[in-house]
Amino acid sequence: MPAYDGTQPFTAAAAPAEPAGWTTGRRVAVTVTGLIVGAPFAGLGLALWLWWGSAVVRPADLVLASVLYVLTGLGVTVGFHRGLTHGGFRAGPVLRxxxxxxxxxxxxxxxxxxxxTHRRHHAFTDRPGDPHSPYRYGTGVSGQLHGLLDSHVGWLFRAxxxxxxxxxxxxxxxxxxxxxxxxxxxxxxxTLALPFGIGYALGGGAWQAGLSALLWAGLIRIALLHHVTWSVNSLCHVVGTRPFATRRHDRATNLWPLALLSFGESWHNLHHADPTCARHGVDRGQLDPSAAVIRLFERLGWVQDVRWPAPDRLAARRLTGAVR
Structure with a gap:
């Protein structure tokens, strides 16, 4: 097979050996994934049908949804991603x-x-071997649309x-x-029982209050965080700016509209230019809540060896003429 040139579908280029295909274990894993991906939407549809005709939204449910979104989202960005995946800081066992x-x-x-999976993504970004690149099916219009859908959610269901x-x-x-x-x-x-239980307690033992909290602080919160995370996989490799140089074929971009919802993860171009850096939004006005949390942990003495942006490293990676 020919070497990958950055434009053809991955299947037409030389690629590293793929992991095992449709084993029994993989079928079980994909079935579980289907439940994880589909349950929020199925439950959301059921809840909307139950609440059809009612425009009442309980403020307590929205507050609870926001709190759980922040806690679980930072668990992904600070814990899973910047800490465990890339070693952007060292945390003690309790915080880990x-x-x-x-x-x-x-x-x-x-x-x-x-x-x-994320480490593998960095090892083969936007070339054969990447588990979720939007360029998997080529760079033509149809291939790009197929790739966007695949990198957003379709990759979860492949062998x-x-x-x-x-x-x-x-x-x-x-x-x-x-x-x-x-x-x-x-x-x-x-993560589903908690909002139901809190809503049930705050609602004086009414099951309707529990289901309302489950809808907003459980299903909708999970679905929103899912799609924000998956948008970093898909949109943040197609749309946005690229002020920093990345490896060959790596098309990671900065996409500012997702910055707050993703807790700073959508400053994705800098992250791929310097993966171990604990801060992704390094330029003026680039809000990075995850980095702020890491800074707080550092000041409290809960994390050490934080890899903050180094001016010389940023300068070496910044593309000529890139806007700060």
Whole structure:
């Protein structure tokens, strides 16, 4: 097969050996993934049908949804991503477990599998071997549209499991993280039961109040965070600006409209230019809530060895004429 030239579909180019195909274990994993992806939408549809004709939204539900969105979202961005995947800082065992648990409540998969998949993405960004590149089917109009859909959610259902032994051996050796990873199904139940229980208690024991909280602080919160995270995989490799140089074929971009909802993850171009950097939004006006949380942890003495942006490294990677 010819070497990848950056334009043809991945299947037409030389690629590293793919992981095992449709084994029984992989079929089970894809079925579980389907439940994780589909449950928020199925539950949302059912809830909307139950509440049809009612425009009442309980303020307590919106507050609870916001709180859980922030806690679980930061668990993903600070814990799963900047800490465990890239080593942007070193946290003690208690904080590591707390962040891994919070990230697991996001309904995005077990922590070890998440980290392994993301490390593989960085190893093969936007070229054969990348598990979720929007350029998988080429750069033509139809291929790009197909690729966007695939990189957003379709990749979750392919027989292309990432071997955790290869990409996350350090986490497999960590007993605490292994425990959190094994408890992922329990944590999925917790992330749904918690809003229902809180809503039920605040509503004076009314099951309608519990279901209302489950709708907003459970299903809608999970669905929103899912699609914000997946948009970084898809949109942040197609739309936006590229002020920093990345590796060949890597098309990661900065997409400012997603900055707050993604807690700074959509400053994706800098992240791919300097993956271990604990701050992704490095230019003026680039809000990065995840970096602010890491800074707070550092001042409290909860994390050490934080890899903050170095001016010389940024200057070396900045493209000529890029706007600050």
């Amino acid at each position: 477990i707390a962040l891994a648990t919070a990230g697991s409540l996001s309904f995005q998969g077990d922590v070890i599998g998440w980290v392994a 292309d499991a990432t071997p955790v032994e290869r990409y996350a051996p350090d986490l497999l050796a960590d007993r605490g993280i292994r425990t959190v990873s094994r408890l992922f199904p329990v944590l999925c139940a917790v």
